[in-house]
Amino acid sequence: PAPGWAGPEGATPPPGWSPSVGDPSTGWGWPAGGPGYPGQPMPGAPYPAQPTPAGHYGWYPAVDPDDPLVTPPHAGVAGWFARCTGTVRRSWRQLLPIVLLTQCVPAAIISVLSLYLVPTDEPVTGPDGAPVLPDGYLEHVFAFYGVVMLAALLFGPVQAAGWGAGTWVVARQAAGEPAGLGAALRYGLRRALGLWGWTIVASLLITVGACLCLLPGVYVGFAVALFGPVYLFERQEPIGRAWRMFHQRFGMVLGRVALVMCALLAATVLDLVVSTVSGVVFGADPTSAPGTTVGAVALAVVGAALAAPAYLAQLVGLVVAYAEQRAQEGPVNAARLAAELG
Template structure:
C-alpha cells in the first residue's frame, strides 16, 4: 500500500542527528508511562521465573557433588535466559507503543504485548544467530565484535516491522546504506544502554545490600540478597530500557527512510496501526 509523504515533519524520520535526538526525547515524554508499564510487566514476569530458580540454585550450590552443581548452574542459566527473553518481547512491545504514539493512535499496553508475543519466536531465533555472530567476532578481534554489536542493536525493530526477510543481514544492509548516520546513532544508543544497565546493576545491588541493616539472621540475609539483587536489577533495567526505546525506533526509521523513503505511516501500517493526521 502506498502512503504519500506527510505534509508536516515526520515524527520518526529526522534529517540529522539533532532531529533524531529531539524526536527521541519528544516521543519519550509522550509515551513514557505506557513504555514503563510494558517493561515492568516483562521485568515482573522475568522475576517471577528467576526467583525460584535462583533460590533452588543457591540451595544446590552448597553441595559439592559435581552433577548437583551442574544442575544449579543450569538453573541460573535458565533464569538469565528467561530474563533476556522477556526483555526481547517487551522491546518489541515498546516499539509498537512508540509507533502508535508517533502515528497519533492510542497506545494500548495489551495490544502492544500481544503483537510482541506473535513476533517472539522469530526474534528469539535471530537473537541466537546474532549472539553466535558476536561470539565469533569476539574470537577474531575486539573491533569486529563492537561493530557487529552496533549493527544488531536494530534487530528488535527489524523483526517488529519486517516479515519474511533475514533479519541479521537486513540489519547490515540498513547500517551500510547510511554508514555515518547509523554509526552516530547506534554508538549513542549503545552508550546509553550500557549506562542504563550499569546504573540498574548498582541500584539493585545497593538496595539489596541495605537490607543487611534490617535482617540479623545470616541465612535469611543471603537468601534475601540472592533474590532481591537480580530482581531489583531487572526492574531498574526495565526503566532504563523504556527510556532508550524511542531512540531505537527513530534509528530504524531514519536508516530505512534513507534507504527506501519510509515514513511513519508506512511503519504504522506494518504494525497494523491506523495512522492519524497524515
C-alpha cells in the same frame, strides 16, 4: 503550475511550498494518495531518481520535517535525539508497564536465582602453593551458568514480546492511532517467537565474534543492532538488512547505536553497584540466614527495576534509528511505518 504541484486545479502553491516537503494539512505536495505514500518502493529498494525543479537528479520527495517519528535526511543527531525524547514523552505511560513486565521481571527472577546458585566456596592454597578447588566446585559453577542460561532462554519469548509490543506502541502513537496496552501485548505475542529466533541468531553471531576476540564481537553487535525493528516492520532478512544499513551509512548508524549502548552501559554499572552493596551488606552467601536473604532479594529486585530506563532508551533509540535509515532510502512517515507492522 510548479513542478510536482498536486494542489487544487488553478490554485497557486502556498508560500514556502516545495515539492520536497508539501503541506500535509491539505495534502498539497504529497504524492498521490496522501502522506501514507502508497505504492512506494519496498524497504531497502532504491528510490527512482527524479528531476528537481532546478533540474538536478537523485532527488526524492523528503519526509515531513515535523514527523514525530521519522528523522528527515540531514537533520543530524539532534533531530534523532529530539524524536527519541518526544517518543518517550508521548508513550511512556504504555511503554513503562511493558518494560517492567517483560524485561525487568525476568531480570529480577534471574538475579534471585543467581543468589541461591552462585558458588560461594573459594579456592584454597595447597601445601605446594598451588590453588585447590573445593569439592564439587566445578559442578556448582556449571549448574549456576546452566540454570541462568536456561532461564534466559525460557524468558526470551517474553522479552521478545515486550520489544514487539513497545515498537507497536511507538509507531501507532506517532501516527496518531490508538495504542492500548492490551492490544500492544497481543501484537507482541504474535511476533514473539519469530523475533526470539532472530535474537538467538544475532546472539550467536556476537558470541562467535567475541570468541575470536572481543573487538569483533562488539563490531558484530553494532552491525546487527537494528535487526529487531527490521524484522517487525519488514519481516524478512533482518540480519542481512541490518548489516547493510550499518555499512551503507556507517557513521550515522554507529553514532546512534553507540548512544543507545551508553544507556545500557550505565544500567550495567548501576547493577554492579547494587551487587557490590549487596555483597558488602549481606556477605558472600546472602542465603545463610532468613534476614539476609530477604534483604538480598529486595536489592536484586530494586536493581532490576532501576534498569527500566535503560530498556526504554534501547527500545525507543533503535526504533527511531531504524525510521531514520528508512528516510535515507526514500519517502516514509509514521503512518506508513504503523501500517507496515500489520
